[in-house]
Amino acid sequence: MNQYKPMLPYLGVAAAAFYLLPLLIKDTGLAMLMLLVIIPAVCLLDGLFYGRKHGFQLMFPIACGILFVPTVWIYYNSSASIYIMSFTSFTMAGTYFGSLLRKK
Secondary structure, eight states: OOGGGGHHHHHHHHHHHHGGGGGGOOOOHHHHIIIIHHHHHHHHHHHOOOOOOHOOTTHHHHHHHHHHHHHHHTTTTTEEEHHHHHHHHHHHHHHHHHHHHHHO
């Protein structure tokens, strides 16, 4: 469990993006902006900061992807399930590039 404890603040940021930002959605255009720009940017930056501090760990992007799963049914519909892989990929890329910055 101790190896997952450093992930908690970063997962909290992802959870805030996944669960609180959709509350601001008022129309389809804003929903698309949220799903295609804002949340992926948060995932990328969150992964970047995590990777820079802790290095690359595959479990962090996977945890972010799993964290998004309930929002598909809470805020969206089943067609939004493709974003699970998208946000996992953005987080993975951020974590990887952050780990590269850590080494320098």
